[in-house]
Amino acid sequence: MRLLRLWPDESHFDFMRFRRLTFPLSAIVSVATVVLFLTMGLNYGIDFKGGTLVELQVKPGQKSDVAEIRETANGFGFGETEVQELGGEGQVLVRFPLQAGEQGQTAVMQKAHAAFDAHYEFRRTETVGPRVSGELVQSGTVGVVLSVLAVLLYLWFRFERELALGAIVGTLHDIVLTVGVFIVTRIEFNMTSIAAILTIVGYSLNETVVVFDRTRELMRRYKTIPVVDLLNLSINSTMSRTVMTSMSTTLSLVALVLFGGEAIKGFAVVMLAGVVICTYSAIFVSTPSLIYIGLTLSGAKSGQRETRLARQAAE
Structure with a gap:
């Protein structure tokens, strides 16, 4: 019985021809992400900023009004309060800024209960002080940096120099663009977000290693195949697995x-x-980067016969 194939085995699609488009596009998006990070910054959650978070659920027979909640909360005099509706089912998330001392945090909850108890149920309350939030920022930053460095060191020792550099370029590219997603969507950046970034680093590593393992295998088998044909063959021969995993x-x-x-x-x-x-x-960043890094084979730079044999082997 023939197994399911989401990508044809005999494919010879020329992925490398798109490098002149994807490289400038990725560079522009990466630079834009850095600029947005420096200007807009991340939407840090209570884990990193500190303060008081309250989740409200409108009581039966009542209607939630986000604008009214925001106006009431800002009238407490504790600073600018963030109010966000969750799911459109009467759930509202209110974030009060960090106050000085335990008495300040207690005053926030007292005024919140006095103002919202009549129409809303308090489903969740979280309070994070300045010391805890500072420790979380430090621990999270150190954790991400050490994890990324460990991955980059693994790639450096896992592959030859050119392949390692290409893998490092792809991994850093994925981290930058993921941070860009947080900036553009304004999704709250908290401890869970750090877990998401580390998971994406691992997924990026997995995708890159699969393609580059095939590239290294083909480099040893075909000594005179042009580099562009070699890279296209590497991607095409692993594309079925890539599509299946991604889907x-x-x-x-x-x-x-x-x-x-x-x-x-x-x-x-x-x-x-x-x-x-x-x-x-x-497909479009780490693998094509090998062309610009200067990946070379031990044989000549042209070899139509080996290109033909490589395609036949892939089929």
């Missing part, structure tokens, strides 16, 4: 986005965008 992961994440609830929706949305970014990067 299965995407379907799972779509289910989480639609039915997982608000608690993990941000995580699922970022992961879904990350899968698309990593798949795109493995």
